[in-house]
Amino acid sequence: MKALRLSRWAQPARLEQVPVPRPGPGQVLLRILAAGACHSDLHLMEWPEGQLPWTLPFTLGHENAGRVEEVGPGVEDVRAGDAVLVYGPWGCGRCRPCRLGRENYCERAGELVAAGGGLGRDGGLAEFMLVPSSRLLVPLGSLDPVPAAPLSDAALTPYHAIKPSLPALAPGSTAVVIGVGGLGQMAVQLLRALSPARVIAVDKDRGRLEAALGLGASAALASGSATADEIRAATSRLGAELVLDVVGSDDTLALGASVLRAEGRLALIGLAGGRLPFGFFGLPYGAQAATSYWGTIPELIELVALAHAGRIRLEVETFPLDRAAEAYERLRRGEIRGRAVVVPG
Numbered sequence: 001m002k003a004l005r006l007s008r009w010a011q012p013a014r015l016e017q018v019p020v021p022r023p024g025p026g027q028v029l030l031r032i033l034a035a036g037a038c039h040s041d042l043h044l045m046e047w048p049e050g051q052l053p054w055t056l057p058f059t060l061g062h063e064n065a066g067r068v069e070e071v072g073p074g075v076e077d078v079r080a081g082d083a084v085l086v087y088g089p090w091g092c093g094r095c096r097p098c099r100l101g102r103e104n105y106c107e108r109a110g111e112l113v114a115a116g117g118g119l120g121r122d123g124g125l126a127e128f129m130l131v132p133s134s135r136l137l138v139p140l141g142s143l144d145p146v147p148a149a150p151l152s153d154a155a156l157t158p159y160h161a162i163k164p165s166l167p168a169l170a171p172g173s174t175a176v177v178i179g180v181g182g183l184g185q186m187a188v189q190l191l192r193a194l195s196p197a198r199v200i201a202v203d204k205d206r207g208r209l210e211a212a213l214g215l216g217a218s219a220a221l222a223s224g225s226a227t228a229d230e231i232r233a234a235t236s237r238l239g240a241e242l243v244l245d246v247v248g249s250d251d252t253l254a255l256g257a258s259v260l261r262a263e264g265r266l267a268l269i270g271l272a273g274g275r276l277p278f279g280f281f282g283l284p285y286g287a288q289a290a291t292s293y294w295g296t297i298p299e300l301i302e303l304v305a306l307a308h309a310g311r312i313r314l315e316v317e318t319f320p321l322d323r324a325a326e327a328y329e330r331l332r333r334g335e336i337r338g339r340a341v342v343v344p345g
Helices: 039-045 145-152 156-168 182-194 206-214 227-234 250-258 297-308 321-332
Strands: 002-006 014-017 028-037 063-071 083-086 128-131 137-139 174-178 198-203 219-222 240-245 260-268 288-291 316-320 339-343
Touching: 002 321, 014 321, 028 083, 028 145, 028 321, 039 321, 063 128, 063 145, 083 145, 137 297, 145 297, 145 316, 145 339, 156 182, 156 240, 156 260, 156 297, 174 182, 174 227, 174 250, 182 198, 182 206, 198 206, 198 227, 206 219, 219 227, 227 250, 240 250, 250 260, 316 321, 321 339
Parallel strands: 174 198, 174 240, 198 219, 240 260, 260 288, 316 339
Antiparallel strands: 002 014, 028 063, 028 128, 028 339, 063 083, 083 137
16 A cells, blocks of 8 residues: 655655555554644654654654544454544553543653654554554544544644633633644634634734634734734733644744733643743743643544534645645645645545
């Protein structure tokens, strides 16, 4: 079968021919129907050799929807033909967080040889994918797998970051989303679907800002020297209850901290590598700054329900597997509006 493989660190992934895997005890073989091309894969392709404990080569793709092709001995809760989403972060399956469906916070993550499919183990940018356990599969039902595949990261990651702040997002509150590409646009939708908060979108790109307005943002601001003043003016100088930083640079973190309200929350999910100095007067009184990694299995089930209800949608641009490398190049150049999805069939 064809698969987009990362064979050398700091090198682009390449399409290769590899054998179709066969499921062993407890395993499930999926025929991939759709796989998202994620911006974090670009970071992975640029990673220096020797800094990750993962063995090359492996197939990329950690946002995956498929149909069960074959199950291994002992698998009884899914059957051939079932449409499923693959939960992305694979933990040990035995520690307390894993047993609660919070494998994104597995206590033994540092001991594992990979973080998930497409992250050290073979992912879904291929015709077939082997999943080590049916516990990692979420029923897709009647959802179209092409726009549904990115739910497993592009929607799950902002959903997990937003949920702790929902009690604070009462009528009259404000949430700021910094960076409204694929994840940021989903964050805008989730905030509109789950809360009455005013949503302010911030980005450099005018097209993305227009898209955010179309998805329900109350205001869209071009990032620049006046952005903080504009946000403070929109909040009667009080600041925002939630700032979601989908970029993560020094500049965006500084902006987020400067427009946070007392007892507000700055949630960082962007991977630009920025730093935020911490001290007693560095944030408003009672405010929190937190990283947020991926999401949980129960939250992915909730997102599928939201998608079934028509409360959220993902704009996608599709590519055949033969053009998967092109999808990443266009993603690198910022030419993808919404999410790039590879459709192997």
